[in-house]
Amino acid sequence: MSKSRLAKNSIAMTGVVIVALYLLSIAVSFFWLPFDPVAMDVEHLLEAPSLATGHLFGTDEFGRDILARIMKGSTISLVISLCATALGSVVGVLMGIWAGYLGGRWDHWIMRVADVLFSFPSLLLAIFVMAILGEKTFNVVFAIGIVYIPQFARISRGAILTIKSSEFVRAARSNGAGSSFILFRHLLPNILVPLIVQVSLSLSVAILLESSLSFLGLGVQPPAPSWGNMLSGARKVMVLAPWTAIYPGLAISFLVLGFNLLGDGLRDILDPRLRNVR
Amino acid sequence: MGRYIAKRLLSLVPVLFGVSIIVFFLVRLIPGSALQMYMGTQVEATPQQMEELKRIFGEDRPVTVLFVEWLGRILQGDFGYSLRTGRAVLPDILSRLPLSLELTLFALFLALLIGIPQGIASSLKKNPVSDVINRIVGLLGLSLPQFWLASLMVLAFSGTRGWIPMGNYIKFAANPLRNLQMLFLPALAIGIGLAAVIMRYTRNSMLEVLQMDYIRTAKAKGLKKRVVILRHALKNAILPVITVAGFNTGYLLGGAIVIEEVFALPGMGRLALYAIYQRDYPVIQAIVLVIATLFVLVNLVTDLIYALVDPRIRLDEGKKQS
16 A cells, blocks of 8 residues: 555545544643543533633533543543454454364354354444443443454455465465464465454444443443543433533544544555445 | 245254353353342342242252253243343333334335435436545444434424424324324434445445446437436346345344433333343343344345345355255
8 A cells, every 4th residue: 555545545534634633632631631521510510612611612511521521531432442443353353364264164163153243233232241241441342342353253254265275375385384374474464455444444333332332321431531421411411501412422423434434445545446436 | 945045044043042152151241140139139038948049040050951941941932030020021022122123124214215316316426526425425324323313303303292202102003103203213313324324335336237238228229317227227236235224224223222212212222221220131131132033034034135136146055055
C-alpha cells in the first residue's frame, strides 16, 4: 500500500481525520479537561449549552460537564474497543489459520466451534456473557471479544485455504521449513489485507456494542463516564434537557462513522478486485 | 429440493447441541450455586429440607448428568422455573415472543422497503459526487447507535399521541392499525441500519448486472427502461441482497432487545433484561436458547430461499454428492 493511494482516497482520508480527531481529544484529556467529569455540582444542574458558563455542551442531571464526560468517556470506549478487537482477532485468527492450514479433523472441530459461536446474535451473546461474568469493565472486553472470534476465524481460514497450495508455500516446505514457520512467516503476512479491513470495521461495531451494553447498565458502571451510560442517564431527563442525549450520541456516531469510512476506504485501496466495482 | 432441505435440517443438530452446551455450562461459571442464590432470599431450612433442596437443584449429581437431564427436559418443552416468580419459564417467553417477532419482521420489511428502491435509484445515476454522498448516507445508517436513534424518536414524538407505546401497548389482534402505528418507530430504529446495508448491496449488485450483455440486448430490443431494470436487471441483482437481508434478520432480533427497552415494549428482550438485572438464570438460559435457535432457523430459511430462487446452488450440492 502506498501512501499516495491512501491520501487520494477521500473516503479513507475522511475516516483517518475523524479517528485522529478523537485520538487528539483523548491525548488532550490526559492533561486538561474543561471540568471535573465525575464531581457533582448541585448549583449547575441541567444547564443548557452556553459559552458564558463555560459548559459548551451543557451539564447533566448531576451538574457534571457533558463535554468533559464525553472526552473522558472516549478513552474508556476506545480502550475497550481496541482491547476487545485485539482479543477477538488474535484468538480468531489463530483458530482460523490453524484450521485452514492443518485441515482434516482440526479444521472440522475448530470451525464447528466457530459455527456455534456464530449462532448467537452478537448483542445477545455479549449481553449473556456480561450477565454471567458481572458488570466490570474488563468483562466488557471479554464479552465483545468473544463475538469477534468466529468472524476472524472464518475470514482467516478462507484466506489461508486460497493460498496454502501456492508455489511459495511448497517451496518453503521443500526447503525444510516447519509448520509454524510457514504459517507465521509466509502465510500470515499474505492474508493481512482482509484482516486489516475487518479490524477497522470491527472497531466500529465494538464501539456500538460497548455503548449498547453500557446503555443497558451492563457495561461500564457509573460514575465512570462512558458514552453508553451517559445516554442511559439522559433518558430520564432528555425531555427537559435534550443536550444530555444529543452530544454523547453524536460522539458515538462520528467515531463509528470514522472507523466505517476507514475500513471501507482501506478495502478499496487494498483489494484490487473491488477497485473498479464501486 | 427435499433432499437439500433434509440435509440442511440435519446439519442444525450439532450446531444446536453446541449452543445448548454453551448456554448450560456458561451459567455454571457463575460463582455460587443456584441453590445459594435461591436460599439467599429464604429463611433457614432444616437439614432434611436442605437435602431435598439439594436434590431438586441437582447438587448431588455430576454436572454431565445434570446437562443430560436438562437437555432432556428442554426437548420435552420444560424450560424450568423462574427463581424469582416460581412460574414456568416457557409460557412467559411464548407470550412475549409474538411481539418481538412482529417487531423484527416489521423492521425487515421497512429495511427492504427503504433499501432496495434507494439502491436501484443510486445505481442508475452514477457520478462521483452522488457516489460519495450515497456511501456516506449508507455508512451513516450503520453508524448511528440504534438505541440512540430510538431515544431521539421518543424525544421527538413524545408530544404526539399514538406513536410512542410507553406502557400501554396494544396487541395486533386487538387493534391492528394502532398496533402497527405503535411499532412503526421502534421497527424503523431497528431496521435503518439494515436498510443502509441493503441499499449498498442492491446498488453494487445492480451496477454489476447492468454491465452484462443481456441487459444491452434487452435495451437494443427496444424494451422500456423500466422493464429492463425491473425484469431483467433486478431479478438477477436481487440474489445477494436476499442473502444479506436474511442473515441480518437474526441481528434485528438482537437489536429488538435494546429497542424494546427504550420504547417500553413488553417483548422478549425486556423479559431478558429484567431476568439479567434480577439474576434469574433459568429465564436467561431459556431466552438465550430460544433466540439462538430462532437465529439459526432464520439463517436456514435464508439458505433455503436462496436455493429456491437460484437453482445453481442445488445443482452444486448434487454434484458434490455424486
